[in-house]
Amino acid sequence: MAKKTGEKYQAIIDAAVRVIARQGYHNAQVSKIAKEAKVADGTIYLYFENKDDILISLFNEKMGNFVETNRRHIAEASSIEQKLYVLVHAHFSQLSLDHDFAKVTQIELRQSNPHISEGIGNVMKQYFDLIDEVIREGIDKGIFHPDIDVRVARKMIFGTLDEVTTSWVMKQCKYDLVYHTESVHNLFLYGMKGK
Amino acid sequence: MAKKTGEKYQAIIDAAVRVIARQGYHNAQVSKIAKEAKVADGTIYLYFENKDDILISLFNEKMGNFVETNRRHIAEASSIEQKLYVLVHAHFSQLSLDHDFAKVTQIELRQSNPHISEGIGNVMKQYFDLIDEVIREGIDKGIFHPDIDVRVARKMIFGTLDEVTTSWVMKQCKYDLVYHTESVHNLFLYGMKGK
Amino acid sequence: MAKKTGEKYQAIIDAAVRVIARQGYHNAQVSKIAKEAKVADGTIYLYFENKDDILISLFNEKMGNFVETNRRHIAEASSIEQKLYVLVHAHFSQLSLDHDFAKVTQIELRQSNPHISEGIGNVMKQYFDLIDEVIREGIDKGIFHPDIDVRVARKMIFGTLDEVTTSWVMKQCKYDLVYHTESVHNLFLYGMKGK
Amino acid sequence: MAKKTGEKYQAIIDAAVRVIARQGYHNAQVSKIAKEAKVADGTIYLYFENKDDILISLFNEKMGNFVETNRRHIAEASSIEQKLYVLVHAHFSQLSLDHDFAKVTQIELRQSNPHISEGIGNVMKQYFDLIDEVIREGIDKGIFHPDIDVRVARKMIFGTLDEVTTSWVMKQCKYDLVYHTESVHNLFLYGMKGK
DNA sequence: CATGAATGAGCTTTCATTCAT
DNA sequence: CATGAATGAAAGCTCATTCAT
Numbered sequence: 001m002a003k004k005t006g007e008k009y010q011a012i013i014d015a016a017v018r019v020i021a022r023q024g025y026h027n028a029q030v031s032k033i034a035k036e037a038k039v040a041d042g043t044i045y046l047y048f049e050n051k052d053d054i055l056i057s058l059f060n061e062k063m064g065n066f067v068e069t070n071r072r073h074i075a076e077a078s079s080i081e082q083k084l085y086v087l088v089h090a091h092f093s094q095l096s097l098d099h100d101f102a103k104v105t106q107i108e109l110r111q112s113n114p115h116i117s118e119g120i121g122n123v124m125k126q127y128f129d130l131i132d133e134v135i136r137e138g139i140d141k142g143i144f145h146p147d148i149d150v151r152v153a154r155k156m157i158f159g160t161l162d163e164v165t166t167s168w169v170m171k172q173c174k175y176d177l178v179y180h181t182e183s184v185h186n187l188f189l190y191g192m193k194g195k
Numbered sequence: 196m197a198k199k200t201g202e203k204y205q206a207i208i209d210a211a212v213r214v215i216a217r218q219g220y221h222n223a224q225v226s227k228i229a230k231e232a233k234v235a236d237g238t239i240y241l242y243f244e245n246k247d248d249i250l251i252s253l254f255n256e257k258m259g260n261f262v263e264t265n266r267r268h269i270a271e272a273s274s275i276e277q278k279l280y281v282l283v284h285a286h287f288s289q290l291s292l293d294h295d296f297a298k299v300t301q302i303e304l305r306q307s308n309p310h311i312s313e314g315i316g317n318v319m320k321q322y323f324d325l326i327d328e329v330i331r332e333g334i335d336k337g338i339f340h341p342d343i344d345v346r347v348a349r350k351m352i353f354g355t356l357d358e359v360t361t362s363w364v365m366k367q368c369k370y371d372l373v374y375h376t377e378s379v380h381n382l383f384l385y386g387m388k389g390k
Numbered sequence: 391m392a393k394k395t396g397e398k399y400q401a402i403i404d405a406a407v408r409v410i411a412r413q414g415y416h417n418a419q420v421s422k423i424a425k426e427a428k429v430a431d432g433t434i435y436l437y438f439e440n441k442d443d444i445l446i447s448l449f450n451e452k453m454g455n456f457v458e459t460n461r462r463h464i465a466e467a468s469s470i471e472q473k474l475y476v477l478v479h480a481h482f483s484q485l486s487l488d489h490d491f492a493k494v495t496q497i498e499l500r501q502s503n504p505h506i507s508e509g510i511g512n513v514m515k516q517y518f519d520l521i522d523e524v525i526r527e528g529i530d531k532g533i534f535h536p537d538i539d540v541r542v543a544r545k546m547i548f549g550t551l552d553e554v555t556t557s558w559v560m561k562q563c564k565y566d567l568v569y570h571t572e573s574v575h576n577l578f579l580y581g582m583k584g585k
Numbered sequence: 586m587a588k589k590t591g592e593k594y595q596a597i598i599d600a601a602v603r604v605i606a607r608q609g610y611h612n613a614q615v616s617k618i619a620k621e622a623k624v625a626d627g628t629i630y631l632y633f634e635n636k637d638d639i640l641i642s643l644f645n646e647k648m649g650n651f652v653e654t655n656r657r658h659i660a661e662a663s664s665i666e667q668k669l670y671v672l673v674h675a676h677f678s679q680l681s682l683d684h685d686f687a688k689v690t691q692i693e694l695r696q697s698n699p700h701i702s703e704g705i706g707n708v709m710k711q712y713f714d715l716i717d718e719v720i721r722e723g724i725d726k727g728i729f730h731p732d733i734d735v736r737v738a739r740k741m742i743f744g745t746l747d748e749v750t751t752s753w754v755m756k757q758c759k760y761d762l763v764y765h766t767e768s769v770h771n772l773f774l775y776g777m778k779g780k
Numbered sequence: 781c782a783t784g785a786a787t788g789a790g791c792t793t794t795c796a797t798t799c800a801t
Numbered sequence: 802c803a804t805g806a807a808t809g810a811a812a813g814c815t816c817a818t819t820c821a822t
Contacts, residue, residue, distance in 0.1 A: 008781095008782095024309060026308050026309070029815085029816060029817080030816075030817060030818080031784095031816075031817090034784095039782085039783090040782060040783040040784055041783080041784060041785095041817090041818085042782070042783055042784065042818085042819075042820080043781085043782055043783070043784095044818095045817095045818070045819080046781070046782075050817075050818080051816095051817060051818090084387075110305040110306065111305065111306050111307065111308065112306065113219075113221050113306065114219060114221075135387070138387065142389060143388070143389060144387045144388065144389055145385070145387060145388065145389040146389065148378075148382070148387055149375075149378045152359065152375055152378040152379060152382065153382060153387055155355060155358040155359045155362060156351070156354075156355040156358070156359075156379070156382050158358055159351075159354035159355040159356075159357055159358025159359065160350060160351040160354040160355060161354075162354055162358065163350040163351070163353055163354025163357065164347065164350045164351075164354065167350060180344075180347055183343075183344045183347040184347060184351070186386075187343070187347065187348060187351050187386065188386055188387055189386045189387060189388045190340070190385070190386040190388055191381075191382065191383055191384045191385040191386035192279075192330070192333065192339045192340060192343055192348055192383055192384060193338070193339065193340065193384045193385055194337060194338060194339055194340040194341065198806095203806090203807090224790090224791060224792085225791080225792060225793085226791080226792090229809095234807085234808095235807060235808045235809055236792090236793085236808085236809065236810090237793085237794075237795080237807075237808055237809060237810095238806085238807055238808070238809095239793095240792095240793065240794080241806070241807075245792080245793080246791095246792065246793090398802095398803095414699060416698050416699070419794085419795060419796080420795075420796060420797080421795075421796090421805095424805095429803085429804090430803060430804040430805055431796090431797085431804080431805060431806095432797085432798075432799080432803070432804055432805065432806095433802085433803055433804070433805095434797095435796095435797070435798080436802070436803075440796075440797080441795095441796060441797090474777075500695040500696065501695065501696050501697065501698065502696065503609075503611050503696060504609055504611075525777070528777065532779060533778070533779060534777045534778065534779055535775070535777060535778065535779040536779065537771075538768075538772070538777055539765070539768045542749065542765055542768040542769060542772065543772060543777055545745060545748040545749045545752060546741070546744075546745040546748070546749075546769070546772050548748055549741075549744035549745040549746075549747055549748025549749065550740060550741040550744040550745060551744075552744055552748065553740040553741070553743055553744025553747065554737065554740045554741075554744065557740060570734075570737055573733075573734045573737040574737060574741070576776075577733070577737065577738060577741050577776065578776055578777055579776045579777060579778045580730070580775070580776040580778055581771075581772065581773055581774045581775040581776030582669075582720070582723065582729045582730060582733055582738055582773055582774060583728070583729065583730065583774045583775055584727060584728060584729055584730040584731065588785095593785090593786090614811090614812060614813085615812075615813060615814080616812080616813090619788095624786085624787095625786060625787045625788055626787085626788065626789095626813090626814085627786075627787060627788060627789095627814085627815075627816080628785080628786055628787070628788095629814095630813095630814065630815080631785070631786075635813080635814080636812095636813065636814090
């Protein structure tokens, strides 16, 4: 029923990101998105099941690219330490490139309803898997401590990246997010303990 | 105008936590909260400015206790490592004690509007300050690495605790959250690197 | 049931005039009037049937005095022309003395509901009768034209006084209302036609 | 935002007049007006900003026509006396033609809130200006007494017409309003004094 | 394919009135 | 007599979704 391709499909997704980033999730009415996309209200429903579907599609599309790009970069790194570094760096640098998407991801989409959370679960799973793979490889290669609980470590990694990014967005993206890559990478690798 | 004490005040706060935890933020109408609190709709407005005020008060009240309890526990610990351990342990154990509040904090309140986010900023700041103090003390005493960026470390700590807790809530609190204290503590202290 | 005497009765009436004049009819909640009268909300209902009853009583009490005073002044005048003059003069000067009551009468009470309009009908009737008496006496004494329709003339007189006063109130009572007595009196007596 | 044309716009205005005239201002809920106009509640808000806007538009639309018609009739009259006569006659006859509108104008709209009063100020000003013009012309042509205060005379004219009409409406429009044209006209011109 | 006017269910908040103390 | 905390009905407005054109 809903045709998920075509230039109008993309126009609507892009419009949605802009509107939500600019006006906030609670002011992102379908009619506003339609107007921003230069499309009639009803046209939205030729490409999306309902409003939630716009948001889910938006997130999946963008986050799908995000994960894929990140995965590609990681694949190019040689050492495990490098891979972890690239993971952090790519996370920060990709979100730095698109403030609108960063705001939507870190702030606005969290204000959405349960439906949406479910709809985006799949892509998030892929990101989590990506992080898990790096960790496992590190353990297998004897670089990371063998007793590390992969899932806990992944939550640390993701939780930290997420919190750092959210803080940055809430401070209006005013400083350089990528700059923190090294600090974060160091904390992940060596923790806080001095020698 | 709004009298923020009394047993009805508490009854409404408690009812709100239950209703939101059970039915979700988007189904938590004022009338439902009133009914759950065994109070008339209008009575709500004798104790709260508006609906947002219920949620903000709820969070501040509960989270205020949370921070205070955590702070007290930490004060009792002797070594820095112990303090960090207690920080993690208290975070997990307190949220383990009140699944409803955990759900409201980790999931539902994030679906709220910007106004609420602002209203709860102050208590969160206090929690962040508490974490910062521990980190700073650790650095000052030479336990933590001197080059650590306090704010980044704090974001790692909070981000991790938050992510671990959210995962647990989304898995219906089915496993023992406190059990992860040690893993998390270890990661914070020593990172992932094997020796 | 409602005891219409006592100092609290008066206090409530006076408070009502002040509150309505200051904040407007639509912001004159019972609780505000009670507060202004330094009385509990419930106390209002020991002296008045309901909110409308406050307003009706207020109007009748004040307007009753108004009519009585006006009647007394008129009685003291000798000629018919004098009586008409006094009628106009008293109307303007009495309302000039109490801006709050003027505002309530001319503006706020007209925003009230049908119940109130009915409740104040009786005193208005007395004022209309007073005007009618003057007109009739003028006709009987051959001073006013015998073909004048008393009711129409009365409506002209009251309508004019009312409109002039309302304009004055809406201009914040900034100019001298009584000053217009002569112009109005002249128009009533001789009309607009030049010789 | 609100499209102030189209047949639905008119249907809503007409429905509002009927509902308010029949049930009174305080019983004229938006949903009732919508039902009477055979339109959904939400449709109202495609054509009007809010409830007040319905009433303001209604009044301005109808009263605008009223003033225009009256002005046209007056322009056709030759002598000043004729113009004054036509002014009175048109006022009465136009309101006689639409009892519902008369009731809304004379009774119900006065029960509205300050916002509405402001919104209708402009059209009233135009009516006042029209009356002023007639008076001034009368003075300039030496028909009316040169010492007449235009604004006072206008208040007499409008106040009288208004009071006569209100009385008629409150008596259920049971008698012929236009019949009083002559009495009123005479009073305006010659006053009450016999020769 | 595209439009956009129309729909109508749903929710927060106010405030006159009551009644247990 | 007096209090004032509690009541709960009532109404304006929004906005995702539909469907005739």
